[in-house]
Amino acid sequence: NAGVMQNPRHLVRRRGQEARLRCSPMKGHSHVYWYRQLPEEGLKFMVYLQKENIIDESGMPKERFSAEFPKEGPSILRIQQVVRGDSAAYFCASSPGPPGTGSTDTQYFGPGTRLTVL
Amino acid sequence: AQTVTQSQPEMSVQEAETVTLSCTYDTSENNYYLFWYKQPPSRQMILVIRQEAYKQQNATENRFSVNFQKAAKSFSLKISDSQLGDTAMYFCAFEVEGIGFQGAQKLVFGQGTRLTINP
Secondary structure, eight states: OOOOEEEOSEEEEOTTOOEEEEEEOOTTOOEEEEEEEOTTSOEEEEEEEETTEEEEOTTSOSSSEEEEOOSSSOEEEEEOSOOGGGOEEEEEEEEOOSTTSSOTTOOEEOOOEEEEEO | OOEEEOOOSEEEEETTOOEEEOOEEEOSOSSEEEEEEEEOTTOOOEEEEEEETTOOSOOEETTEEEEEETTTTEEEEEEOSOOGGGOEEEEEEEEEOOOTTOOSOOEEEOOOEEEEEEO
């Protein structure tokens, strides 16, 4: 069973460009979470999505950031007009569906995407 | 709001020794989960151990065990017979139990403890 997949692993953008980060959850998982890790810090929650629904976006910056998890395909975290402060590692995690489908409260992480803004 | 505090930024022990990493948290919730994640130099986040708050028995996974003190809101990780491969950042994390069909909720992480195992 393949783990959580993220691509690209490394992404370099110039200020003002757009960054698109992709996440494919583990097989059978329908919940996706995005976290950001600044250098020498812990992970900070950004957004929690289920298929075609945003469940909790309380950690998302109000501007320039958006996330989606379409019916088909990976989850996408999109950052418009990137600035140097967006440089960080972005982690995606997934967990199974509703109660009764397994260990519903454990999140499994992907390898992360390291974004560098020049 | 929940907070997680790891008071030891760095720790260093010799191979084969036992080491304990501390973690405290603050919450008004009664039903929740606690986790320890390991982040080696590869930066991959690896689940080490998980504890349900309603369980009094401390979780164990091979050389890893926890000391969960619910009243004190303390959740320490003990690594026995430490190995060079245990060198990593260790993060304590808290999660409120999901309601109904919401599934897992957001994780709140501590700042991490950088653990070095010396040969």
